[in-house]
Amino acid sequence: GDSVTQMEGPVTLSEEAFLTINCTYTATGYPSLFWYVQYPGEGLQLLLKATKADDKGSNKGFEATYRKETTSFHLEKGSVQVSDSAVYFCALPGNAGGTSYGKLTFGQGTILTVHP
Amino acid sequence: NAGVTQTPKFQVLKTGQSMTLQCAQDMNHEYMSWYRQDPGMGLRLIHYSVGAGITDQGEVPNGYNVSRSTTEDFPLRLLSAAPSQTSVYFCASSYSAGLADTQYFGPGTRLTVL
Numbered sequence: 001g002d003s004v005t006q007m008e009g010p011v012t013l014s015e016e017a018f019l020t021i022n023c024t025y026t027a028t029g030y031p032s033l034f035w036y037v038q039y040p041g042e043g044l045q046l047l048l049k050a051t052k053a054d055d056k057g058s059n060k061g062f063e064a065t066y067r068k069e070t071t072s073f074h075l076e077k078g079s080v081q082v083s084d085s086a087v088y089f090c091a092l093p094g095n096a097g098g099t100s101y102g103k104l105t106f107g108q109g110t111i112l113t114v115h116p
Numbered sequence: 117n118a119g120v121t122q123t124p125k126f127q128v129l130k131t132g133q134s135m136t137l138q139c140a141q142d143m144n145h146e147y148m149s150w151y152r153q154d155p156g157m158g159l160r161l162i163h164y165s166v167g168a169g170i171t172d173q174g175e176v177p178n179g180y181n182v183s184r185s186t187t188e189d190f191p192l193r194l195l196s197a198a199p200s201q202t203s204v205y206f207c208a209s210s211y212s213a214g215l216a217d218t219q220y221f222g223p224g225t226r227l228t229v230l
Contacts, residue, residue, distance in 0.1 A: 044219075093216075102147025
């Protein structure tokens with residue numbers, strides 16, 4: 001079945017450092033890909049998405065490019081802030097006959113802590 | 117517009133007790149889901165619904181029941197709580213089943229089973 005693998009965490013960085021969180025997937029066809037973020041004490045919210053190969057999703061300074069040749073969707077940010085401290089999840093939709101049925105398959109999540 | 121709401125925020129149960137986790141959304145979304153979040157395992161799908169009166173099992177359904185009598189509400193029932201059900205539970209909804217559609221999540225319920 002479909003699956004998502006994220007880099008082992010947690011990740012600890014100083015403010016203004018460069019961030020990469022790796023995500024690779026196994027899926028039938030070419031699904032949409034998502035990054036969700038969970039700030040402390042809150043539910044998940046969509047950070048960015050890409051719907052087809054070579055698409056780049058971007059939001060709040062974060063970027064991720066859909067690479068079908070490497071089945072990857074790595075998350076990057078050039079200069080992290082303390083406020084970026086959160087848990088980041090890579091995800092892809094359930095895909096049965098071209099519909100997600102409102103379901104997502106998640107990676108294990110990566111905890112990011114940014115120090116001043 | 118409150119989005120997706122969940123109650124309670126925290127709950128402690130004893131083994132064998134039953135309870136219902138409430139989830140409601142005011143966005144008129146057809147699709148709703150329940151996930152549990154455990155350390156190092158991401159979120160795993162428990163049950164989902166594609167509309168009022170229609171539910172189906174996800175990846176980890178054992179020990180949980182759901183029903184969907186209205187579009188707005190999707191409660192999750194624990195029949196006989198076990199320590200293995202200690203987790204954080206999230207409810208989510210989406211407007212459609214499109215492969216690029218955004219899921220909207222509630223704030224979660226942290227459940228401890230002693």
